[in-house]
Each structure stands twice: as structure tokens, then as C-alpha cells.
Amino acid sequence: MRRESEGSPTRWGWVWCTFAAAVVFVVGCQVGGGRDSMAIEMSEFKFQPNEITASTGQPATLSLRNRGTVVHDFVVRELDIASPKIQPGQSVNFSFTPSRTGTFQFVCTEPGHEQAGMVGTLAVK
Amino acid sequence: MTTRLLRARSRPLAVGSALAEAGSLGGLGALAGVACCGPFYVGWLAQIVFTAGGVAGLYFLVQYEAPLLLSVAAFCALAGRFGAGPYRRINWMLGGLALIFAGVRTVWDLNYEVVMAVPLAYWPFAYRQPVFATVGLLALGFRLVLLVKHHPVCQPLLLRRYAG
Numbered sequence: 122m123r124r125e126s127e128g129s130p131t132r133w134g135w136v137w138c139t140f141a142a143a144v145v146f147v148v149g150c151q152v153g154g155g156r157d158s159m160a161i162e163m164s165e166f167k168f169q170p171n172e173i174t175a176s177t178g179q180p181a182t183l184s185l186r187n188r189g190t191v192v193h194d195f196v197v198r199e200l201d202i203a204s205p206k207i208q209p210g211q212s213v214n215f216s217f218t219p220s221r222t223g224t225f226q227f228v229c230t231e232p233g234h235e236q237a238g239m240v241g242t243l244a245v246k
Numbered sequence: 247m248t249t250r251l252l253r254a255r256s257r258p259l260a261v262g263s264a265l266a267e268a269g270s271l272g273g274l275g276a277l278a279g280v281a282c283c284g285p286f287y288v289g290w291l292a293q294i295v296f297t298a299g300g301v302a303g304l305y306f307l308v309q310y311e312a313p314l315l316l317s318v319a320a321f322c323a324l325a326g327r328f329g330a331g332p333y334r335r336i337n338w339m340l341g342g343l344a345l346i347f348a349g350v351r352t353v354w355d356l357n358y359e360v361v362m363a364v365p366l367a368y369w370p371f372a373y374r375q376p377v378f379a380t381v382g383l384l385a386l387g388f389r390l391v392l393l394v395k396h397h398p399v400c401q402p403l404l405l406r407r408y409a410g
Contacts, residue, residue, distance in 0.1 A: 165305070165308045165309075166304070166305075189308075190308060190311070190351070190354060190355075191280050191281035191308060191375070192281045192372075192375075193281075208372040208373075209354075209358070209371070209372055210358055210361075210362045210368070210372075211372075231281050231292065232279075232281075232292035232293050232295075232296045233292065233295075233296035233300075233301065233304045234281075234304075236296070236301055237301045237304055237305065238301075
């Protein structure tokens with residue numbers, strides 16, 4: 122009689138395991154699965170890596186680091202995305218949400234930097 | 247007679263000083279045009295430098311910034327040596343500034359963390375292009391003002407003597 126009211130330890134174990142798995146799943150979706158994270162290093166005159174991917178309608182976080190000796194920035198003209206200007210040695214975390222799919226070019230808009238080859242490709246799926 | 251002789255002797259020095267100043271200001275201007283940023287927007291200068299030098303010029307300016315700054319300092323020293331009065335002081339100051347930035351850039355190339363650890367060195371270094379542009383334009387403006395001021399046309403006494 123007493124065992125029926127308290128339930129068996131095995132059954133409670135399963136309940137707790139299921140609950141913990143559900144919590145891990147929900148938290149995991151919110152923290153990791155819902156956001157794209159990328160790191161880009163900038164120098165004269167290149168982005169490293171120069172090919173990145175993101176998902177439509179999903180916030181993406183870029184960690185931009187300027188390892189060069191002059192100021193640089195990150196701009197996707199077609200998507201109206203622009204980072205602040207980043208001074209030599211500085212890092213900036215910068216978020217954006219791509220509004221449509223396609224392949225877009227990102228550039229540094231300092232005069233001459235784009236022409237010198239400071240360009241890359243953003244693929245939005 | 248003596249005045250004429252002195253003038254004839256000092257003319258090459260004045261020309262040399264002016265050429266050296268042109269070299270130093272040109273160098274500072276080119277280095278300022280590598281990037282535009284900071285409180286003083288010098289994008290127009292960057293555009294001129296890129297149009298004149300192209301991609302190769304940009305690479306050259308970025309790669310050899312420290313030696314170029316040393317050259318600017320040498321030009322300033324020449325101009326300071328041959329110049330007189332206020333010209334001399336301006337050129338010595340410009341030369342000192344170029345020398346300091348050449349040193350900071352060299353340290354940056356060796357270990358950038360050292361420069362970043364010293365805010366007094368890092369922030370002028372990060373914003374050096376606007377600093378070069380501002381200082382260069384001020385020096386040029388001052389030079390032009392002095393040139394006009396000391397020109398015979400602007401000196402009534404000399405004019406009167408020539409007229410008489």
C-alpha cells in the first residue's frame with residue numbers, strides 16, 4: 122500500500138531523466154541552436170575567413186578582430202549590414218539578422234581597401 | 247651690396263628648405279590617407295591618396311610606414327636645419343612627431359600588445375592618420391601665412407622704397 126502511494130524508485134528516476142532531458146533540449150535550443158556565431162580576423166587587406174554562412178531570420182553574431190595596423194570595418198551593402206569602425210588591435214562583437222537568402226559580398230569600406238582585395242562572401246541559407 | 251650677396255647665398259638654402267618641407271608634408275599627407283577615421287574625418291585625403299597611388303601605393307604605405315616616417319623626420323630635420331625662425335621650430339616639431347610615430351609603429355610590428363598596454367601610446371597610434379592630417383594641414387597653413395606675410399608685396403616699407 123505504501124509502495125503504491127510513493128511510486129517505485131525506477132519510475133521516479135525515469136520521470137526525472139525525462140524532465141532533465143527536456144530542460145537540456147529547451148536551453149540548448151535557446152542558447153546554441155538559435156544563433157549563428159562566427160569569428161573573423163581583419164588585416165591588410167583581407168578577411169580571415171573570407172567565406173561565412175548564416176541562416177535567414179536567425180540572429181548571427183560576428184566576433185570581428187582587427188589584427189592590422191589601420192582601421193577596418195565589415196559591411197554587407199545588399200543587406201544593409203554595417204559594423205562600427207574597428208581600430209587596430211580592437212575586437213567587436215556584432216550581431217545582425219539576414220533578411221533574405223542568397224550569396225552576398227562583404228567588404229571593408231575604407232577607401233581603397235575593397236579594391237585591394239578586402240572582400241568576402243556571406244552565404245545566407 | 248651686402249644684402250644682395252646675402253640674398254644670393256640664402257636663396258638655395260630657402261629653396262632647399264622649401265623642398266624639404268614639401269617632402270615632409272607630402273609624406274605626412276600620404277600616410278594620413280591610408281585610412282580615414284576618428285574625430286577628424288580625412289576620407290577625402292584617403293580618396294586622393296588611393297586615386298594617386300592605387301592599390302600598390304596603399305600596400306607600400308602600410309607596409310613601409312615606419313621607414314617612411316623616418317624619411318619624413320629626415321626631411322623635417324633638413325628643413326629645420328636650413329630654415330629660419332618659425333620655420334625651423336615647426337619643422338623640428340614635425341620631425342619629432344614623425345620620429346615618435348615611427349618608433350611606436352616599429353614596436354607595434356614587434357609586439358602590438360606592448361603598445362596596447364600603454365593607452366598614451368595606443369590611442370595616438372590608433373588615430374594617427376587624423377593626427378598626421380591635422381598637423382600637416384596646420385603646418386602648411388602656417389607656412390603659407392608666413393610666406394604671404396614676409397612677401398615684399400605685403401610690406402609697405404619695402405614697396406615704398408622700391409617705388410621711390
